[in-house]
Amino acid sequence: MSGGxxxxxxxxxxxxxxxxxxxxxxxxxxxxxxxxIRNARGAYLAAVAxxxxxxxxxxxxxHGGRPVADVDALVRDPAVRxxxxxxxxxxxxxxxxxxxxxxxxVLVEKPLVSTVEDADRLVALAALHDTFCMEGMWSRFLxxxxxxxxxxxxxxxxxVRRIRAELAFVHPYDPGSRFFDPAxxxxxxxxxxxxxxxxxxxxxxxxxxxxGRWRAAPSGVDMAAEMVLEFGAVQxxxxxxxxxxxxxxFMIEGSRGTLVLQPHFISxxxxxxxxxxxARGLSLIPCGSAPMRLFSKVAKRVWLPGVRRHDCxxxxxxxxxxxxxxxxxxxxxxxxxxxxxxADSVETLRIIEQVRARPPA
Numbered sequence: 001m002s003g004g005x006x007x008x009x010x011x012x013x014x015x016x017x018x019x020x021x022x023x024x025x026x027x028x029x030x031x032x033x034x035x036x037i038r039n040a041r042g043a044y045l046a047a048v049a050x051x052x053x054x055x056x057x058x059x060x061x062x063h064g065g066r067p068v069a070d071v072d073a074l075v076r077d078p079a080v081r082x083x084x085x086x087x088x089x090x091x092x093x094x095x096x097x098x099x100x101x102x103x104x105x106v107l108v109e110k111p112l113v114s115t116v117e118d119a120d121r122l123v124a125l126a127a128l129h130d131t132f133c134m135e136g137m138w139s140r141f142l143x144x145x146x147x148x149x150x151x152x153x154x155x156x157x158x159x160v161r162r163i164r165a166e167l168a169f170v171h172p173y174d175p176g177s178r179f180f181d182p183a184x185x186x187x188x189x190x191x192x193x194x195x196x197x198x199x200x201x202x203x204x205x206x207x208x209x210x211x212g213r214w215r216a217a218p219s220g221v222d223m224a225a226e227m228v229l230e231f232g233a234v235q236x237x238x239x240x241x242x243x244x245x246x247x248x249x250f251m252i253e254g255s256r257g258t259l260v261l262q263p264h265f266i267s268x269x270x271x272x273x274x275x276x277x278x279a280r281g282l283s284l285i286p287c288g289s290a291p292m293r294l295f296s297k298v299a300k301r302v303w304l305p306g307v308r309r310h311d312c313x314x315x316x317x318x319x320x321x322x323x324x325x326x327x328x329x330x331x332x333x334x335x336x337x338x339x340x341x342x343a344d345s346v347e348t349l350r351i352i353e354q355v356r357a358r359p360p361a
Contacts, residue, residue, distance in 0.1 A: 019327040020046035020079040022104075024071060024095055025086035026059040029109055033084055034063035036319040043327040046079040071095060075102030082330050084136070085109060088178060089185025093118045096133065100125055105132035105330045107322070111194050112345040114185040116353055119346045126342065132330050134322075134337045135345040137198045141321035143312035144268040145199065148252065148259050151273065152203065157254030163203065163236035164253070164287040165196035167266065168224070168246030173217060179242055180219045187221035189214070189352045192240040195266050197348045199250060200229055200236040202339075206347055207231050212355035217242070227355055239288060247293045253283055262300060267318045272299055275306035 021043055023030050030048075037045050045065040050056035056067035068074050074083060075098065082105035085095045093113045099106045112135040113119050126133035139145060152160060169192070171179045178184040179191060201207075209230035217223040224241030239246070248263035258279040260272040274282055285292045299307050314320070322340070329337055336342060 016042065016331065019043050019081050019330050020077075021323075021327075022047045022049065022068075022074040022077060022080035022083045023059075023065070023086060024049050024074065024083060024099075026050045026052075026055040027086060030059070030084070030086035031063065032317040033086060033319050033323070034059070034065075036316040037323050039315050040320040040323040040327065042331065043323050047074055047077050049074040071098050072102075075099055075104055080104060082107060082132070082326065089114050089190060090183060092185075093122060096122055097125055100129045100131045100133065103129065103131065105326070107134050107136050107326050109136040110138075110198075111135070111185070111190045111349065112342075113349070114190060116346060116349045119342075119349050123342050123346065126335065130335060132326070132335050133342060134326055134329075134340050135342070136319075136322060137194070137340050137345070138319045138322040139195055139199060139266045139268075140202050140340050141325055142268060142318055143314060143321070144261055144271045144310070145202075147271050147310060147312060148261060149203065151259060151271075152252065152254070156257070156273070157252065157259055158256030160204070160234055160252060160254050162234060162253040162283070163200050163238075163251065165199070165236070165250040165265065166239045166246040166288045167192045167195050167248055167264070168239065168241040168244050168288075170245050171242040173223075175219045180217050180221055182219060182221055186219070187217075188240045188242050189222050189225050189356065192242075193225055193227070193238070193352060194348055196236075196238040196240065196250065197227070197229070197351050198344060199265075200238065201344050201347060203252065204229075204231040204234060204236065207236070207351070210351050210354045213358065213361045214355055215243075216360040222356065222360075225355055227351070229351065237287065247288055247296065249287060249292065249296055251282075251287060253279065258282055260296070260299075262296060269312055269314065270300060271310040271312060273308040273310065275308075278304070278306035 060067040207229040212227035214222040214225035229236040250261040250265035258274040261268040262270040
């Protein structure tokens with residue numbers, strides 16, 4: 001793996017030089033990254049780049065690191081070995097291409113890019129430059145998600161039979177906002193739908209079939225969508241939207257019980273393990289319903305027969321786990337993540353495009 005000037009050592013973590021990170025962008029998720037990197041072993045914030053020098057300077061004053069003039073300066077910085085791209089969706093491909101051309105590792109905030117075509121091109125560029133590249137699907141690395149995967153692998157809930165998930169937050173329609181502007185890569189599927197799809201792929205692999213429907217916002221992007229992914233006998237029923245506040249649960253139903261990633265599942269701090277008998281009743285309740293929301297709230301605080309709570313508490317926003325994983329990979333000279341491979345990022349976008357290819361409902 002080519003490292004450019006990135007072999008210059010930074011702060012030391014556990015006897016090994018920590019990975020210096022550069023950040024492109026100064027928005028909300030960039031701020032979360034900068035705060036959570038303080039809780040990540042083997043990583044530190046080295047520099048930040050923004051189209052606005054004033055914003056870069058303010059970000060650096062608040063979070064640390066050096067403000068730099070632009071992406072080229074960030075890539076040339078010898079302290080930077082990896083770059084986190086937190087700019088708008090529509091800029092992800094060009095930013096990632098520039099970073100990898102400079103020989104630096106790249107972590108791209110979800111979605112990786114906005115189209116399958118660009119995703120395939122990015123995969124090819126990562127191979128060409130022999131450079132680490134990963135989508136920042138940070139929810140895959142959360143302790144609760146790791147525990148869920150281990151429970152499924154050990155047979156704790158028996159054979160997986162169904163997955164149900166909903167992720168929805170109200171966003172009033174504004175044609176100029178990133179949520180609804182096609183030019184900025186807007187739409188509920190790219191903003192929210194990527195989460196349940198990616199987690200379903202992490203558990204079940206590539207689906208054999210995809211069905212779905214979506215409703216359009218006045219700007220033409222998807223306001224809400226529902227999908228069914230078919231993994232042989234297992235179906236994943238997934239929903240997302242800007243038109244409501246959802247239950248925001250992720251449920252994995254098995255022959256011997258059910259696992260529930262508590263809301264918001266993308267940053268879940270609690271995993272419920274529901275025994276066989278309660279799970280039978282739970283399986284009849286629609287995932288997006290008020291009764292399911294009530295069950296989640298009660299189970300979070302009150303002991304219920306047949307329900308075990310596993311608290312997976314962490315500091316900050318939860319991005320430190322992907323930061324640690326990416327930093328380890330870069331330090332080891334790897335070009336991909338086993339937990340979040342690029343093939344899954346491409347498949348997630350392929351599923352979204354299959355759903356969007358249908359006329360809106």
